[in-house]
Amino acid sequence: MTxxxxxxxxxxxxxxxxxxxxxxxxxxxxxxxxPTTNLHISCLKPAQSHRKxxxxxxxxxxxxxxNREISALELEHLLEQPLKHxxxxxxKDLVTVEDLFKARVHYGHKLGSRNExxxxxxxxxxxxxxxxxxxxxxxxxxxALNFLAHMAFREAIILFITKNPIYAHKVETMAKECGxxxxxxxxxxxxxxxxxxxxxxxxxxxxxxxxxxxxxxxDRVNSQHEAINEAAKMGISTVGVVDSNVxxxxxxxxxxxxxxxxxxxxxxxxxxxxxxxxxxEKRAEMEAELLKENV
Amino acid sequence: xxxxxxxxxxxxxxxxxxxxxxxxxPYIAGMVVQPRFQTGEQQTTNLHTSSILLRxxxxxxxxxxxxxxxKKKHVRYSEDYIQEKIEEYKLGVRRLAVxxxxxxxxxxxxxxxxxxxxxxxxxxxxxxxxxxxxxxxxLFPREIRVEADSHGRPKNYLFYTMSDLFYEELHFIYxxxxxAQQLDDRNYEKKIAPETTLDLKGxxxxxxxxxxxxxxxxxxxxxxxxxxxxxxxAEEPYAYKYKNLIMKYRVVFQVQIAAKLxxxxxxxDENGREYSEAQGKRKTAVADVRVYSKGKGRITINGxxxxxxxxxxxxxxxxxxxxxxxxxxxxFDVEANVRGGLSGIWMSxxxxxxxFPTNPKTSQAGAIRLGIARALQPFVxxxxxxxxxxxxxxxxxxxxxxxxxxxxxxxxxxxxxKKR
Numbered sequence: 089m090t091x092x093x094x095x096x097x098x099x100x101x102x103x104x105x106x107x108x109x110x111x112x113x114x115x116x117x118x119x120x121x122x123p124t125t126n127l128h129i130s131c132l133k134p135a136q137s138h139r140k141x142x143x144x145x146x147x148x149x150x151x152x153x154x155n156r157e158i159s160a161l162e163l164e165h166l167l168e169q170p171l172k173h174x175x176x177x178x179x180k181d182l183v184t185v186e187d188l189f190k191a192r193v194h195y196g197h198k199l200g201s202r203n204e205x206x207x208x209x210x211x212x213x214x215x216x217x218x219x220x221x222x223x224x225x226x227x228x229x230x231x232a233l234n235f236l237a238h239m240a241f242r243e244a245i246i247l248f249i250t251k252n253p254i255y256a257h258k259v260e261t262m263a264k265e266c267g268x269x270x271x272x273x274x275x276x277x278x279x280x281x282x283x284x285x286x287x288x289x290x291x292x293x294x295x296x297x298x299x300x301x302x303x304x305x306x307d308r309v310n311s312q313h314e315a316i317n318e319a320a321k322m323g324i325s326t327v328g329v330v331d332s333n334v335x336x337x338x339x340x341x342x343x344x345x346x347x348x349x350x351x352x353x354x355x356x357x358x359x360x361x362x363x364x365x366x367x368x369e370k371r372a373e374m375e376a377e378l379l380k381e382n383v
Numbered sequence: 384x385x386x387x388x389x390x391x392x393x394x395x396x397x398x399x400x401x402x403x404x405x406x407x408x409p410y411i412a413g414m415v416v417q418p419r420f421q422t423g424e425q426q427t428t429n430l431h432t433s434s435i436l437l438r439x440x441x442x443x444x445x446x447x448x449x450x451x452x453x454k455k456k457h458v459r460y461s462e463d464y465i466q467e468k469i470e471e472y473k474l475g476v477r478r479l480a481v482x483x484x485x486x487x488x489x490x491x492x493x494x495x496x497x498x499x500x501x502x503x504x505x506x507x508x509x510x511x512x513x514x515x516x517x518x519x520x521x522l523f524p525r526e527i528r529v530e531a532d533s534h535g536r537p538k539n540y541l542f543y544t545m546s547d548l549f550y551e552e553l554h555f556i557y558x559x560x561x562x563a564q565q566l567d568d569r570n571y572e573k574k575i576a577p578e579t580t581l582d583l584k585g586x587x588x589x590x591x592x593x594x595x596x597x598x599x600x601x602x603x604x605x606x607x608x609x610x611x612x613x614x615x616x617a618e619e620p621y622a623y624k625y626k627n628l629i630m631k632y633r634v635v636f637q638v639q640i641a642a643k644l645x646x647x648x649x650x651x652d653e654n655g656r657e658y659s660e661a662q663g664k665r666k667t668a669v670a671d672v673r674v675y676s677k678g679k680g681r682i683t684i685n686g687x688x689x690x691x692x693x694x695x696x697x698x699x700x701x702x703x704x705x706x707x708x709x710x711x712x713x714x715f716d717v718e719a720n721v722r723g724g725l726s727g728i729w730m731s732x733x734x735x736x737x738x739f740p741t742n743p744k745t746s747q748a749g750a751i752r753l754g755i756a757r758a759l760q761p762f763v764x765x766x767x768x769x770x771x772x773x774x775x776x777x778x779x780x781x782x783x784x785x786x787x788x789x790x791x792x793x794x795x796x797x798x799x800x801k802k803r
Contacts, residue, residue, distance in 0.1 A: 245536055247543055257557050264540045273544045274605075287545070295535035297543070 158378060166374055170241055177237035177366045180230050182359055185222045188229075191355040193345040194220045196332030206332045209344035218332040225344050232327045232341040233363040236299065239325075240266075240367030244298035247271055248360070249315050252304045255353035259303055262357040266364045269297065271315070275307075280318040302328035302339070303356055304347040329356060468519040475516055492518075549598040549605065556612045559628060563619040570621075581623040586633040588613070594632070638769075649676070649761050659761050663754030665780055666746040668724030672754030676762050678716025680706075684751065685720055698748040705756045705776055709767050717755060721747045753779055 158166070170176040188194065196202070196210065196218030211221035239246060246268040248259050256272035263270035278286045283294045300319045305328055307313045312335065319326050320338045328339040329347045336342040346352045480490035483498045495516055503514040530538040539547040541554075570577070591606045601609075609632070616622055617629055649659045658675045682689035682702065693699045706712040724746040756776040760768050771777055785794035792798065 243534060257554065260554050269540050269543055271543045273550055276545055279543065
């Protein structure tokens with residue numbers, strides 16, 4: 089867990105630059121940023137607090153919401169609190185082995201398509217179908233949900249990725265509901281590794297996701313999803329549901345289980361969403377407490 | 384007088400020794416003559432001629448600004464630079480219009496292109512290498528609009544798909560499809576039928592180019608996906624609830640009525656019956672037809688009954704065709720006088736029987752049909768007249784008997800061909 093935190097915190101000065109454009113998409117070619125909202129990296133001063141970059145806009149925005157900012161010291165203390173507990177967000181109560189069984193998470197693919205790296209997660213093989221060991225799955229599940237809750241607490245960008253059209257719509261809906269992001273469509277190579285070229289961001293920097301959650305690792309074309317490699321290259325932590333026919337080696341927090349049936353996908357969506365919302369709520373709660381104390 | 388330089392064979396070549404020619408050619412602000420390379424922020428000074436003299440005879444590819452184009456490849460464009468270029472472009476267009484003797488306000492992009500082609504004719508095969516005066520938005524890579532909050536989080540949850548608005552729309556369409564299916568399942572169990580149906584007649588799906596205007600940078604597979612999703616939604620029995628969504632991507636076309644209603648007058652008989660008169664021709668047959676408006680479906684030809692005059696069933700079918708199409712068989716009476724046609728030759732009843740009569744009067748039938756179709760127009764209305772026109776009933780068949788040629792038996796039949 090800690091190594092992932094380091095990777096995430098390591099990017100604090102690099103990614104928080106953006107441009108916001110007001111003009112709509114019209115034929116008058118007015119699709120460029122106006123000079124008034126210039127936030128080029130050279131204009132930024134080292135901020136007092138880690139999370140906010142002070143510009144005229146942001147100060148005006150924040151003045152509406154709260155009277156004072158949280159100082160850097162307070163924020164550090166706040167972020168350390170959850171790390172002291174084993175299960176700060178109570179993630180272990182969310183799911184049991186029985187829930188996994190009912191959602192058909194233990195079904196893998198056929199013996200012939202088994203990936204050797206998945207052997208340790210399998211209970212056995214019945215009638216040519218690989219069966220997952222749910223006792224192992226539950227441990228991985230708890231770890232992954234805990235990680236997600238912590239990341240949501242730290243206001244990370246979580247990107248849900250899948251290429252399976254059966255539950256792609258559900259994933260998108262779920263991502264929207266918990267305020268995160270989804271990518272269930274065509275993947276443009278270089279999204280993470282070549283942002284300047286792919287997103288056309290030569291004069292500003294794009295903030296990449298901090299966590300990639302894969303509900304299925306395969307690409308529907310008998311190959312791995314490109315995003316797994318790209319996330320690994322860019323130091324983005326990955327959570328992934330690994331089925332018996334995929335390679336789990338590049339996933340930071342694998343969850344061995346079924347990725348093809350609808351009940352299991354619904355279960356995963358529900359669990360991820362709950363964990364993330366818990367993390368967010370806790371954050372809001374603790375910030376509000378801090379502000380109350382000091383006022 | 385041609386406008387190409389003798390030495391460099393171009394309208395305005397860079398490393399050209401013919402300074403005399405190039406000095407006199409007009410320089411239009413913002414115009415790029417060389418193959419376009421990306422340049423950084425530079426002052427627009429005309430170092431062109433002096434740079435050649437200084438560097439001697441070595442040709443270096445330079446822009447009009449004098450920068451070395453081979454040096455920089457991936458350059459970032461700042462806002463100010465782009466704004467400058469836009470101003471230059473606008474100025475250039477105005478000057479060009481004045482040069483061509485036109486009003487700058489009514490000078491369109493196409494006019495710009497054609498006048499550049501006129502002033503700087505180019506024999507280069509590569510279109511991108513020819514002289515052009517383009518808007519900077521087309522030249523410089525367009526940055527995407529990103530709406531993000533102070534933490535750098537993009538506002539749209541589908542941002543990382545690269546086409547967030549488009550995929551949001553697809554997501555919405557799929558949600559509507561699921562809703563429609565659920566509604567159908569529920570109501571089917573309760574045995575409730577849908578209230579209306581969605582009628583897509585008179586409209587067609589938007590084309591790829593039209594959808595591109597709505598969403599930026601939509602490629603063909605994405606467009607196909609959109610249309611297939613919408614078609615799938617339109618198939619649902621409860622699709623009428625999502626009519627607005629579906630019609631948003633449909634183009635309505637108006638039915639064009641091209642029928643000329645030349646018969647608009649109706650006359651009144653001695654007995655007070657309203658009728659309309661028209662003439663019809665086919666081959667050599669000429670028919671004068673009267674169609675009475677309020678009738679029972681009686682047809683009288685040359686004083687004879689319809690069945691007796693046309694013993695052949697095909698002839699009868701031909702005559703009734705206009706009524707069949709409009710399904711108005713029993714609303715009109717027809718009185719026709721027909722003469723001509725070659726039916727006289729076939730009057731002999733050799734080999735004919737009541738069951739299989741062999742005296743066809745097809746040309747006369749065709750003439751009567753045309754007459755009926757023309758005479759029906761005032762009674763029947765514009766849309767029905769359009770139906771008749773589209774069926775080809777208002778057009779006179781121009782075919783005549785082809786003449787016999789010498790050296791042949793008939794019009795086409797030739798004498799036996801002998802090799803020797």
